[in-house]
Amino acid sequence: MENTPAIAVLGTFDSKAEEHIFLKDQIEKRGLPALTINVGTKKPSPVPVDLDLFDSVRTKNPAIPKGRDHIITAMLQEAKDHIKKLHGNGKISGIISAGGGTGTHICTTIMHELPLGVPKVMVSTVASRDMSTVVGTKDIIMIHSVADLLGVNSISGLILDKAAAGICGMVQSQWKPSEEKKRIALPFFGFITPGAEATRQALETLGYEVIAFHANGTGGMAMEELAEEGYFHGILDLATHELADDLLDGYCGGIGPQRFEPVPGRSIPRLVVPGGLDCAVLEFTRTSIPKQYEDRKIFFYDFRSAIRLNEEETSFLAAQLAEKLNKDPAHIRVLVPSRGWSGADKQGGPLYDPDMNQVFLQKFRQVIDSQIEIQEVDHHINDQAFGQIAATVMDNMVKCAKLNIHS
Secondary structure, eight states: OTTSOEEEEEEOHHHHHHHHHHHHHHHHHTTOOEEEEEOOSSSOOSSOOSEEHHHHHHHHOTTOOSSHHHHHHHHHHHHHHHHHHHHHTTOEEEEEEEESHHHHHHHHHHHTTSOTTSOEEEEETTTTSOOHHHHTTSOEEEEEOSSOOSSOOTTHHHHHHHHHHHHHHHHHOOOOOSSOOOEEEEEEOGGGHHHHHHHHHHHHHTTOEEEEEEOSSHHHHHHHHHHHTTOOSEEEEEEOTHHHHHHTTOTTOOOOTTTTSOOTTOOOOEEEEEETTTEEEESOOTTSOOGGGTTSOEEEOSSOEEEEOOHHHHHHHHHHHHHHHTTSGGGEEEEEETTOSBTTBSTTSTTOOHHHHHHHHHHHHHHSOTTSEEEEESSOTTSHHHHHHHHHHHHHHHHTOOOOOOO
16 A cells, blocks of 8 residues: 555544544555544644644744634644645545534645545534535535544444545545546526526537536636636636625625636636526515515515616626626627526516616626627527527637646
């Protein structure tokens, strides 16, 4: 096993040594090497480990201000540097940890340094809570410990053993796509699923691999991060409605400032469609309509409802999107379906308002850089024909681009 990359067993050994040594043992019993790393901030590991970062953090930062937050910040930087080097040098094939609130924060933050596809497993006492800020845009597997982690017993041992088995299986997985194709990112959401499916099929017919992202805030940001890493030959932003939800604190909000901005260090062609910019998705039902939205057109469905945007909101979003796209005019085109922008924005639909769509377009044209072509087509976003047109435009943009792509 000398030349086999190890599974990093990362943890706060100052408080969870028994649990992490158990993980190490269960991994090694399955025939894979493990590399133990202590990121505890209170004291050195009480048991031998392969890499104890406690002393190195203190040595490199002799003047750390008092306060646990300061030592945690220093530890995070030290550990992130080590993990990136270990992975870059082919020393680790995956990473696993177990912890409570602080341990989960420390170890998942470090996991974020590893790229897509490197197995990342976190056994956590807080995994049943909202983990959106913990997982973020990364492929981290969260496992709820059920019982607290205070030694190894019949419950914690069962959970930890299954976690060890899981990461061993992940590391040994060898799946790869049958052939390499040019990749197109396709953000969309439920209201435009027929349009996304039509677009996907048309792009696949043209020889592309289509990677869909749920435009729910996190999905759009994950796509932007992977684009920066060089995964895509083109971006077809079929759904731009994350901007609307971000404006009204909706269900699919929470996007970062880089959404729809130029991809740093890349010249990726981006085709933009105002999909879903007719509405914002908010968490209320027909029996709990917020007072400020009582006069809006509303589409009720599960525990969420979609409201039609008003003129002020529509104009703001038109200008906001145009200003973002203006930062990279050479690689942008805009495609507008004139018969509606979502499943609810169609003739007879609960949010149908073609006049408001024109408000958007009027403001958008006022702000958008004259270099950026805007093409209106006489279709609804969910029409099969619109998907065909979008795929053809994207194909032409990719053929004219010169890219440095991740293989």
